Amino acid sequence: METLTREPTRISSIGATTAALLALVLAGAASIEGGIIAVVGAALIGLGLFWDSGRAIDFGAGILFFGVIVGGLVEAPVILTVLGALAVVVAWDLGTSALELGRQLGRETPTARLEGVHIVASLLVGVATATVGYGAYLFGTGGQPAGAIILLLLAVIFLIVGLRR
Amino acid sequence: MNTTRISSAVGLFLFGLAVLVLADVIAFDVTSAYLIGAVGVIALLAAVNGFTRRREERTVTETPDPERRATVPVPGHTLSSAINQFRRDSYEFTTGSQRISEGLSGAAMAVLTRFEGLSKREARTQLKDGTWTEDEYAAAFLSPDLEVEEKPLRDRLAGVLDLETSFRQYVRRTAAAIATIGYGGLGERRAPEEIPQYDPEDFENIEPRTTTKAVTEPTEYRNTQTGYWTGVGALALTAIGFGALAEAPGVVLAGVVGVGYAGFAHLLEAPEPEISLERVLSEEDPEPDEEVTVTVRVSNESGRLLPDVRILDGVPPGLSVTDGVARLGTSLRPGDSVQFSYTVTARRGTHEFDPAIVLTRDFAQSNERTFHVPAKTTLVARPTLRPLATSVPLQPAAAGFSGQLTTADAGEGMQFHSVREYRRNDPLNRIDWNRHARSGELATLEFHEERAARVLILIDARKSAYLAPEPDAPHAIDRSVEAAGRIATSLLDAGDTVGLAALGPVDRQDSRRINLKDTCWLGPSSGHHHRMQLSELLASHPQFSTEPPSAGTQWQAQLRMVRRRLGSETQVVFLTPLCDGGSVRTVRRLNARGHALTVITPDTTAERTTSQQLARVGRRIRRFDLQRAGIPVIDWPADDTIDEAIARAHARGRR
Numbered sequence: 038m039e040t041l042t043r044e045p046t047r048i049s050s051i052g053a054t055t056a057a058l059l060a061l062v063l064a065g066a067a068s069i070e071g072g073i074i075a076v077v078g079a080a081l082i083g084l085g086l087f088w089d090s091g092r093a094i095d096f097g098a099g100i101l102f103f104g105v106i107v108g109g110l111v112e113a114p115v116i117l118t119v120l121g122a123l124a125v126v127v128a129w130d131l132g133t134s135a136l137e138l139g140r141q142l143g144r145e146t147p148t149a150r151l152e153g154v155h156i157v158a159s160l161l162v163g164v165a166t167a168t169v170g171y172g173a174y175l176f177g178t179g180g181q182p183a184g185a186i187i188l189l190l191l192a193v194i195f196l197i198v199g200l201r202r
Numbered sequence: 203m204n205t206t207r208i209s210s211a212v213g214l215f216l217f218g219l220a221v222l223v224l225a226d227v228i229a230f231d232v233t234s235a236y237l238i239g240a241v242g243v244i245a246l247l248a249a250v251n252g253f254t255r256r257r258e259e260r261t262v263t264e265t266p267d268p269e270r271r272a273t274v275p276v277p278g279h280t281l282s283s284a285i286n287q288f289r290r291d292s293y294e295f296t297t298g299s300q301r302i303s304e305g306l307s308g309a310a311m312a313v314l315t316r317f318e319g320l321s322k323r324e325a326r327t328q329l330k331d332g333t334w335t336e337d338e339y340a341a342a343f344l345s346p347d348l349e350v351e352e353k354p355l356r357d358r359l360a361g362v363l364d365l366e367t368s369f370r371q372y373v374r375r376t377a378a379a380i381a382t383i384g385y386g387g388l389g390e391r392r393a394p395e396e397i398p399q400y401d402p403e404d405f406e407n408i409e410p411r412t413t414t415k416a417v418t419e420p421t422e423y424r425n426t427q428t429g430y431w432t433g434v435g436a437l438a439l440t441a442i443g444f445g446a447l448a449e450a451p452g453v454v455l456a457g458v459v460g461v462g463y464a465g466f467a468h469l470l471e472a473p474e475p476e477i478s479l480e481r482v483l484s485e486e487d488p489e490p491d492e493e494v495t496v497t498v499r500v501s502n503e504s505g506r507l508l509p510d511v512r513i514l515d516g517v518p519p520g521l522s523v524t525d526g527v528a529r530l531g532t533s534l535r536p537g538d539s540v541q542f543s544y545t546v547t548a549r550r551g552t553h554e555f556d557p558a559i560v561l562t563r564d565f566a567q568s569n570e571r572t573f574h575v576p577a578k579t580t581l582v583a584r585p586t587l588r589p590l591a592t593s594v595p596l597q598p599a600a601a602g603f604s605g606q607l608t609t610a611d612a613g614e615g616m617q618f619h620s621v622r623e624y625r626r627n628d629p630l631n632r633i634d635w636n637r638h639a640r641s642g643e644l645a646t647l648e649f650h651e652e653r654a655a656r657v658l659i660l661i662d663a664r665k666s667a668y669l670a671p672e673p674d675a676p677h678a679i680d681r682s683v684e685a686a687g688r689i690a691t692s693l694l695d696a697g698d699t700v701g702l703a704a705l706g707p708v709d710r711q712d713s714r715r716i717n718l719k720d721t722c723w724l725g726p727s728s729g730h731h732h733r734m735q736l737s738e739l740l741a742s743h744p745q746f747s748t749e750p751p752s753a754g755t756q757w758q759a760q761l762r763m764v765r766r767r768l769g770s771e772t773q774v775v776f777l778t779p780l781c782d783g784g785s786v787r788t789v790r791r792l793n794a795r796g797h798a799l800t801v802i803t804p805d806t807t808a809e810r811t812t813s814q815q816l817a818r819v820g821r822r823i824r825r826f827d828l829q830r831a832g833i834p835v836i837d838w839p840a841d842d843t844i845d846e847a848i849a850r851a852h853a854r855g856r857r
Contacts, residue, residue, distance in 0.1 A: 109452035122456030141265045148531030158565045166462025170455045188220035197435040199210030
């Protein structure tokens with residue numbers, strides 16, 4: 038062995054690309070405009086993995102997310118937007134994970150078990166949140182007081198600021 | 203943080219309030235759509251705040267490269283070091299460019315006087331006229347009178363576009379011109395074909411050890427927040443903001459997904475791993491260059507699941523991994539264990555494994571802890587004690603015991619020397635009976651007397667001798683020690699007495715301290731026990747470590763000690779790369795005391811850059827000067843074996 042290839046690991050890269058393509062399809066299904074934006078984002082994620090650039094993956098995920106949101110803004114079905122957002126976050130997570138793992142351990146190192154656990158954990162969190170959120174939405178469409186929604190949103194904002202993420 | 207705590211508390215309070223409103227416990231009825239818009243604006247402002255604060259930290263712990271060998275410099279790795287060897291010490295103030303041109307004219311003088319047979323005065327004149335080289339740039343650079351002819355406009359325009367400054371071009375061409383003379387000088391090599399690159403070579407910055415500290419039990423040395431999820435909150439806020447402004451529930455929900463991850467990131471901490479490490483070598487006492495399989499077994503001894511464990515084994519700095527990977531990324535259930543294995547190629551010496559690095563992260567990867575986990579393993583590869591294919595080139599000076607050295611004196615031996623008239627008491631078996639039968643005269647046969655040599659093998663293991671033609675190729679010490687083992691075996695087999703000594707740092711970490719007590723010294727002797735001692739010293743004496751020392755030591759004191767202990771009849775075989783003035787001074791000092799001396803010099807120079815070529819020329823000049831002083835120097839090129847080098851020296855005839 039000459040040197041370690043410090044590049045994104047395979048399994049997570051494949052996972053990230055799949056998730057990005059899924060997000061692209063969902064954004065495209067929601068709206069044409071969003072789909073076009075999403076193409077740029079997904080391509081940037083792919084290139085980021087290829088170039089070993091975290092910056093590119095970050096921006097790619099941001100653009101992809103924006104593409105998904107555009108679909109939501111033009112009144113696309115709520116479920117498409119939620120799933121799209123989920124796919125984007127998963128793609129970004131796996132991409133970053135592949136990158137960091139590659140930088141620390143290299144591409145040749147056996148990491149399948151670690152990556153498997155990580156993919157499952159990431160999906161579980163996303164699916165759980167999306168289910169809760171979507172469930173609340175379905176439950177809440179029956180004319181809940183607007184005041185409650187405002188309070189909920191404010192609560193979320195303060196919580197996020199509190200988490201400093 | 204206070205603000206974060208307050209805002210979390212407010213968030214929780216509002217959340218509770220919202221639940222109460224939803225459950226119709228309290229009434230909070232606003233119908234204004236403007237209010238929702240205002241909330242959206244707040245969310246966007248918070249997101250902007252988050253994005254601008256973002257980027258502050260996402261850290262990836264960099265990992266070292268324990269699978270690589272510790273690197274050593276290539277002679278002439280900087281231009282100034284290569285040029286300084288030709289400058290006379292002066293305390294005057296000089297600018298950098300002045301120093302370079304001074305050094306280069308010193309080098310030109312040195313090669314012209316030695317290899318072109320010029321006197322100093324002739325050389326100076328040639329430098330002044332520029333007749334010493336065909337390269338007009340080089341000639342002009344070293345001469346105060348000459349200018350390069352004005353070039354045609356087209357070339358000058360091309361020169362402007364060329365990124366290399368003209369000064370660099372001059373230096374390169376001058377160095378190449380000097381190298382042409384310096385290489386041809388000993389009649390062995392043609393001149394280099396192309397002008398080398400000016401810039402020093404870039405070698406990767408390799409950290410070959412996991413830690414230099416002594417670690418006896420698993421120790422945590424870092425606990426960091428990776429900032430892995432930085433930005434996901436701001437992304438969520440953006441979505442919520444836009445969603446609220448546009449009253450699009452899907453977009454708000456997209457933001458909520460992000461909130462889930464932000465919470466996930468905050469919930470968990472990296473577990474404390476109770477990890478045990480076990481390392482098994484397929485062979486603990488391999489021959490040099492044998493392949494050894496290392497199997498590492500990692501067990502989780504805590505009662506908790508370790509979702510993310512990254513392990514780098516502490517491969518010794520003197521060994522490099524040749525097959526497989528010395529790393530693993532996995533997750534471990536309680537009581538679970540995994541193993542991985544890789545192959546290293548054994549190198550001569552004693553190699554202790556460094557502690558492994560274990561990194562653990564939590565499920566969300568937001569907290570990372572780094573540990574050193576030790577497991578004591580040692581690999582010892584003793585140098586092969588195989589005699590040389592040819593006899594050792596020694597000087598004709600010797601002690602009075604029979605041995606390998608064939609002298610010019612007549613006496614007892616194997617090789618016919620002469621016949622002389624019979625004297626009384628000549629032994630019967632030396633009388634030429636054939637002649638007696640023919641003519642009745644008595645005559646005595648004489649043979650070349652063979653005597654035992656007393657030889658001290660002295661190895662130059664100073665910091666400045668840790669050099670190699672490529673940074674991770676076998677360096678001069680590796681090769682010297684190998685040669686020393688074989689030379690010693692050859693001599694011992696032939697009945698000579700052999701000793702071993704070295705110059706250079708003893709301690710790897712704190713080498714500035716002079717440590718005469720632990721300096722390698724084994725007085726010339728013979729016998730089985732002595733042979734074992736010699737082999738043990740070559741394998742494991744710290745001075746011969748394959749790992750380069752961190753600092754130089756006061757080797758002059760060591761040399762004085764060696765000289766004091768050296769018997770007057772002992773001759774010295776000195777193994778040195780001959781790449782600095784110190785090695786030449788050592789030779790001269792030993793020679794001044796009247797010790798017969800042979801220098802064997804492993805060649806570590808390269809010629810890829812200007813400064814490397816100058817370093818090579820410098821070494822040739824040193825060799826030439828020693829040979830001119832009557833000291834035999836055996837050059838040992840990097841791609842030859844010691845047998846080939848010595849056979850070539852024999853073929854050329856000893857001086």
